[in-house]
């Protein structure tokens with residue numbers, strides 16, 4: 001697994017996998033490691049573990065590598081991130097110290113609050129892409145890997161819109177040559193992965209793989225894409241609660257969400273341009289779940305506000321508050337308050353692991369392009385242009401499990417269930 005950015009999320013993922021394979025902890029939150037899947041009829045009693053049903057890569061076989069703008073090894077980076085206890089880190093210190101970040105492709109224009117010394121130099125962006133490809137090949141050779149997956153776990157870049165340079169592989173490659181400003185660092189990594197036929201996942205909200213040039217490249221090289229922006233704290237709760245309210249046709253007039261967060265991600269998101277990227281990603285879920293065009297009386301006037309406040313004393317232990325103004329029968333108002341005291345990277349790590357393992361599986365199953373069945377993991381799921389993205393967590397889970405059944409030639413589960421009564 002090649003991780004771009006060895007920060008809080010990546011180091012928590014890597015340290016976690018090392019601890020789990022030593023039997024020191026449990027992979028809680030990971031569908032690939034702990035989930036089961038029902039097969040056949042409810043009367044058959046067949047519910048194997050997902051890990052035993054589909055041929056996933058095993059944790060013992062994983063090797064980690066990555067890039068970062070800071071030189072510290074993975075152990076030091078995990079200490080800086082401050083997510084895991086010192087005692088827990090000591091137990092996997094050797095493995096973590098062996099992982100040293102490769103020099104990054106980075107330009108401060110796209111992440112204003114950061115700067116670091118471990119950065120590649122090149123005559124243009126094309127040259128930087130070729131250097132990444134050389135890194136990828138060297139990593140593969142050194143560790144004797146059969147296959148690779150790349151996950152962007154780097155900082156959230158500034159808000160960008162699709163432009164002409166992103167239209168085709170040819171225009172994108174010309175843009176690389178000319179170091180076009182419309183190509184942020186993250187796109188150079190995605191390009192390098194897709195050129196090598198490696199699946200690419202975007203754990204952050206920045207515009208990276210969601211442009212026609214990347215889709216064309218993925219199709220050409222039979223590579224796979226998934227993203228964007230992992231669905232962890234507040235948005236996870238939102239996509240659990242909102243489908244329930246909608247199912248019971250309760251109206252929602254307002255949804256006010258605010259967070260305090262003190263890690264480096266919070267610091268980067270304190271920059272208005274990076275926050276705009278995150279805000280767009282966070283706000284889309286409710287519109288799609290509530291479908292105001294179908295239910296104007298219930299959701300047309302929804303006022304949805306999202307705030308993130310950088311508050312260093314909290315570190316990675318984020319606190320989110322949601323105030324939901326509801327309306328019920330005859331228009332009577334009600335309120336729901338949610339206070340989630342979560343740990344950002346603890347919620348994110350199983351998603352990084354699962355999405356990498358599922359992408360690798362899908363590649364071997366001959367799939368390519370956007371993997372919409374992995375929407376389950378993302379705040380702003382990638383989707384085909386002609387369909388709206390599916391945000392309802394429960395529909396997403398059904399889609400994911402049905403995809404696994406489909407891959408293995410098992411009957412899909414529709415939940416119709418007439419056969420038990422006819």
Ligand SMILES: NC(=O)c1ccc[n+]([C@@H]2O[C@H](COP(=O)([O-])OP(=O)(O)OC[C@H]3O[C@@H](n4cnc5c(N)ncnc54)[C@H](O)[C@@H]3O)[C@@H](O)[C@H]2O)c1
Nearest residue numbers: 005007008009068104154155156185204230232264265344
């Ligand atoms: N933790 C969560 O719950 C969560 C949820 C959704 C999305 N995310 C996103 O995941 C990303 C990582 O989060 P984090 O908490 O680990 O942040 P972090 O700041 O701890 O780590 C990000 C790392 O990326 C590095 N980096 C930035 N640009 C780079 C580049 N061009 N090349 C190589 N390295 C680069 C930084 O130096 C840093 O070490 C962020 O974009 C965040 O918004 C996190």
